[in-house]
Amino acid sequence: MYDEIIIAGFGGQGVLLAGTLIAQAAIEQGLHTTWFPSYGAEMRGGTANSTVIVSDDEIGSPIAFNPNALIALNEPSLNKFMPRMTESSVIIANSSIIPQNKEYRIKLYFVPVTDIADKEIKNVKTANLVAVGALIKALEINCANPRRRSAGKEGDICELEDAKVLTLQSALSACEKAFSSKPEFVEINKKAIQAGYNFVK
Amino acid sequence: MKKLIKGNIALCEGAIAAGLHAYFGYPITPQNEIPAYMSKKMVELKRVFVQAESEIAAANMVLGAAVTGKRAMTSSSSPGISLKQEAISYMAGLQLPSLIVNVQRGGPGLGNISGSQSDYFQAVKGGGHGDYRLIVLSPNSAQEMYEFAYDSFDLAEKYRSPVMILTDGIIGQMMEPVEFNKSEKKDFNDKNWVLTGCKGRQPRSVQSLLMKDGVLEKHNINLQEKYKIIAKNEVKYETFMTDDAEIIITAYGISSRIAKSAIKLARKEGIKAGLLRPKTLWPFPSQIIDSLAKKGTKFLSVELSHGQMIEDVKLAVNGKAPVEFLGKAGGGIVTEQEILVKIKEMAK
Amino acid sequence: MEKILSKPESLKDSVLSYCPGCGHGIIHRLVAECVDELNLREKTIAVAPVGCAVFAYDYFNFDTTEAPHGRPPAVATGIKRTNPDKFVFTYQGDGDIAAIGMAETIHAANRGENITIIFVNNANYGMTGGQMAPTTLIGQVTETTPFGRDPKREGYPIHLCELLATLEGTTYLERVSIYNPQNIIKAKKAIKKAFQCQLDGKGFSLVEVISNCPVDWGMTPLDSIKWTEETFIKTFPLGVIKDKTNV
Numbered sequence: 001m002y003d004e005i006i007i008a009g010f011g012g013q014g015v016l017l018a019g020t021l022i023a024q025a026a027i028e029q030g031l032h033t034t035w036f037p038s039y040g041a042e043m044r045g046g047t048a049n050s051t052v053i054v055s056d057d058e059i060g061s062p063i064a065f066n067p068n069a070l071i072a073l074n075e076p077s078l079n080k081f082m083p084r085m086t087e088s089s090v091i092i093a094n095s096s097i098i099p100q101n102k103e104y105r106i107k108l109y110f111v112p113v114t115d116i117a118d119k120e121i122k123n124v125k126t127a128n129l130v131a132v133g134a135l136i137k138a139l140e141i142n143c144a145n146p147r148r149r150s151a152g153k154e155g156d157i158c159e160l161e162d163a164k165v166l167t168l169q170s171a172l173s174a175c176e177k178a179f180s181s182k183p184e185f186v187e188i189n190k191k192a193i194q195a196g197y198n199f200v201k
Numbered sequence: 202m203k204k205l206i207k208g209n210i211a212l213c214e215g216a217i218a219a220g221l222h223a224y225f226g227y228p229i230t231p232q233n234e235i236p237a238y239m240s241k242k243m244v245e246l247k248r249v250f251v252q253a254e255s256e257i258a259a260a261n262m263v264l265g266a267a268v269t270g271k272r273a274m275t276s277s278s279s280p281g282i283s284l285k286q287e288a289i290s291y292m293a294g295l296q297l298p299s300l301i302v303n304v305q306r307g308g309p310g311l312g313n314i315s316g317s318q319s320d321y322f323q324a325v326k327g328g329g330h331g332d333y334r335l336i337v338l339s340p341n342s343a344q345e346m347y348e349f350a351y352d353s354f355d356l357a358e359k360y361r362s363p364v365m366i367l368t369d370g371i372i373g374q375m376m377e378p379v380e381f382n383k384s385e386k387k388d389f390n391d392k393n394w395v396l397t398g399c400k401g402r403q404p405r406s407v408q409s410l411l412m413k414d415g416v417l418e419k420h421n422i423n424l425q426e427k428y429k430i431i432a433k434n435e436v437k438y439e440t441f442m443t444d445d446a447e448i449i450i451t452a453y454g455i456s457s458r459i460a461k462s463a464i465k466l467a468r469k470e471g472i473k474a475g476l477l478r479p480k481t482l483w484p485f486p487s488q489i490i491d492s493l494a495k496k497g498t499k500f501l502s503v504e505l506s507h508g509q510m511i512e513d514v515k516l517a518v519n520g521k522a523p524v525e526f527l528g529k530a531g532g533g534i535v536t537e538q539e540i541l542v543k544i545k546e547m548a549k
Numbered sequence: 550m551e552k553i554l555s556k557p558e559s560l561k562d563s564v565l566s567y568c569p570g571c572g573h574g575i576i577h578r579l580v581a582e583c584v585d586e587l588n589l590r591e592k593t594i595a596v597a598p599v600g601c602a603v604f605a606y607d608y609f610n611f612d613t614t615e616a617p618h619g620r621p622p623a624v625a626t627g628i629k630r631t632n633p634d635k636f637v638f639t640y641q642g643d644g645d646i647a648a649i650g651m652a653e654t655i656h657a658a659n660r661g662e663n664i665t666i667i668f669v670n671n672a673n674y675g676m677t678g679g680q681m682a683p684t685t686l687i688g689q690v691t692e693t694t695p696f697g698r699d700p701k702r703e704g705y706p707i708h709l710c711e712l713l714a715t716l717e718g719t720t721y722l723e724r725v726s727i728y729n730p731q732n733i734i735k736a737k738k739a740i741k742k743a744f745q746c747q748l749d750g751k752g753f754s755l756v757e758v759i760s761n762c763p764v765d766w767g768m769t770p771l772d773s774i775k776w777t778e779e780t781f782i783k784t785f786p787l788g789v790i791k792d793k794t795n796v
Contacts, residue, residue, distance in 0.1 A: 222631055223627065223630060223631050225627065249630045249631055251626065251630060251660075253623065253656075254652050254653070254655075254656035255652055255653075257620070257623070257652075257653075258620070258623040258626075258652065258653050258656065259623075261616065261617060261620040261623035261624050261627065261653070262623050262624070262626050262627035262630075263627060264616070264617075264620075264623075264624050264627060265596075265614075265616075265623065265624035265625060265626060265627020265628040265629075265631075266627040266628065266630070266631040267627075268594075268614045268624070268627075268628065269594065269628055269631055269632050269635075271631040271632075273627065273631070287617050287620075288617060288620070291615070291616075291617050295614075295615065396594045396612040396613075396614055396628075397594075397612070397632075397635070398591050398592040398593060398594060398611070398612055398635055398636075399590065399591055399593075399610075399611050399612050400591035400592065401591075404609075404610055404611045404612050404613070405612050405613075406606035406607075406612070406613045406614065406615075407613075407614040407615060408597075408606060408614070408615040409615060410603055410604075410615060
């Protein structure tokens with residue numbers, strides 16, 4: 001497996017944390033991973049992003065050359081990274097603030113992560129992890145990576161047992177690691193991941 | 202279990218585990234995690250942290266701590282490293298062990314904050330004035346940031362020489378799983394040159410100004426003798442699939458990782474490619490490169506610069522094989538596909 | 550016969566390389582006497598500058614290090630922060646401390662580093678042959694002000710003590726001179742007080758010593774002393790500039 005995942009949004013939407021959580025999930029599964037942020041002046045005012053690469057082999061560049069997954073927490077992020085996505089890419093778009101009535105050349109997963117976080121989890125700050133849960137499910141059902149695809153047939157459902165995708169379980173245990181210094185946040189964030197996971201069908 | 206951590210922070214942990222006594226720094230992107238982390242950690246450990254008024258002052262504070270035998274370091278990024286060259290030359294002349302970290306960014310001038318490898322010449326060919334060398338280490342992962350920082354002080358003290366870790370914004374900024382597998386160092390060897398106050402002994406002076414006839418000449422000869430010993434003993438490198446390789450990529454730091462990915466792709470297409478990655482940029486692994494330069498072999502130096510390390514590769518190859526170049530500087534990163542295309546072109 | 554005066558233990562037996570009539574010799578001796586009298590020799594780490602006093606380590610009989618031009622306050626910071634139990638002082642000239650090293654000086658002072666600076670002001674760059682220093686007087690002829698220092702071209706003499714006095718981090722600042730025995734005694738008292746300030750952990754102390762440079766001034770030693778008294782200290786009035794040692 002080789003997933004290049006970009007998480008992007010406004011500063012403050014938790015794109016860096018969402019990225020580290022995915023990377024931590026990869027560690028839980030014994031996979032190789034790198035996390036790379038946008039940094040410095042790039043972060044001021046505009047969109048922030050982080051790139052996570054998850055692989056069962058050593059990773060070369062931590063910068064995505066061919067991203068195959070995107071979490072766009074706002075519309076500018078979607079517009080920025082859309083041109084780099086291919087038809088087989090998995091894209092989670094935050095439909096709480098991204099309009100669904102536009103034409104997109106790739107099928108998106110519209111997930112109202114802000115609304116789910118606000119109404120269902122009762123904490124709007126967990127929207128980033130709702131999106132992570134949604135992405136994990138979407139990757140599970142898509143086998144989006146072109147390299148992985150080339151091995152199997154178009155549209156194959158990935159086998160979960162062979163640990164070739166990130167699992168919900170490893171994301172949940174990553175939550176315990178990521179919030180170990182703030183245990184009161186562990187459960188609520190787990191709930192957020194679960195809610196995102198459940199939303200995607 | 203391994204801990205997910207930024208390269209810059211891993212480097213701090215390595216230095217602290219090695220018994221770092223004092224950190225002196227100045228803000229500059231993309232190394233800001235280092236002073237920020239040290240400002241908390243060093244104070245908690247009751248060690249020394251000073252945010253200096255300038256890069257120049259920070260490097261000279263390191264000089265002051267080093268003169269008393271304390272393990273001290275500073276870190277910066279390219280433009281800041283230019284400012285530190287004064288103290289680095291002095292420390293080389295005074296033979297003071299210390300660690301200087303360059304998390305390279307794009308240049309020349311103020312450049313930009315993206316990762317780059319354009320300070321190779323500055324690091325390995327001198328940088329400051331005078332005939333001196335630094336031991337230059339080049340990590341290519343967060344794990345190596347930790348390990349190389351840890352090892353750097355032993356090296357520095359063994360040879361009474363400043364050590365530079367030459368890394369870049371990408372290695373510094375990225376997070377990777379790191380295993381903290383080094384023990385905290387506490388016992389250090391006594392040094393017979395440090396300034397501690399002259400109680401019970403003759404006063405010592407540490408100086409690089411040597412005006413008397415022939416003294417500086419002798420000092421320079423001694424330095425060169427020392428550099429010869431370092432060059433003999435401390436070369437470190439990694440080889441990957443070089444045994445049967447017909448195309449050997451030379452690359453260090455971030456470039457070496459991308460090169461390795463490209464080599465795997467090339468091998469899938471039946472091209473015999475391999476990687477020689479210097480872990481020490483000085484001393485440079487010339488001997489192994491020389492031995493790999495067999496008939497029919499071709500070399501390719503991949504760098505985030507417009508061709509710096511390639512000069513040392515060419516010197517090592519010494520005309521026995523062609524040496525080609527692929528690189529870019531100022532923000533771009535060489536992709537594995539670009540490297541693959543170049544490999545294919547060379548394989549024709 | 551009883552020996553009542555001898556060379557301080559903190560001075561080596563070496564012959565000073567300073568020019569005939571230069572004030573450095575006297576100031577070296579005062580520093581050495583104070584180090585001896587406070588019993589500091591074995592815990593002293595001194596920082597020599599670039600300038601005439603660059604050879605200080607050949608004359609002082611305690612541990613000394615070299616520092617790049619203007620950087621002694623930064624080097625001393627590195628030494629003192631990692632060795633708070635040692636006695637650390639720098640010995641610097643006007644070009645070193647107030648031109649190329651002004652940033653290091655101001656910031657070490659502003660941090661209230663618990664170090665002492667002996668600042669020898671002789672109104673020119675002595676080592677390099679008498680060029681204009683930041684403390685060169687208005688109208689003073691030097692190698693690089695052949696028509697005399699013109700404020701329109703070269704600005705004004707810097708009063709370092711007064712400048713540093715504005716910083717909250719400084720504790721003790723005094724300007725003294727050595728042009729006659731009475732002032733030499735005052736100078737020694739000031740140096741000793743500055744050293745004591747550090748020993749008491751009270752923070753940054755600096756003594757500016759107005760000194761003479763007969764060779765580069767183009768004067769006989771006697772004339773240089775006369776010029777110091779009649780002209781030099783009119784621009785740089787002597788006295789305590791700041792004293793918070795009792796606060």
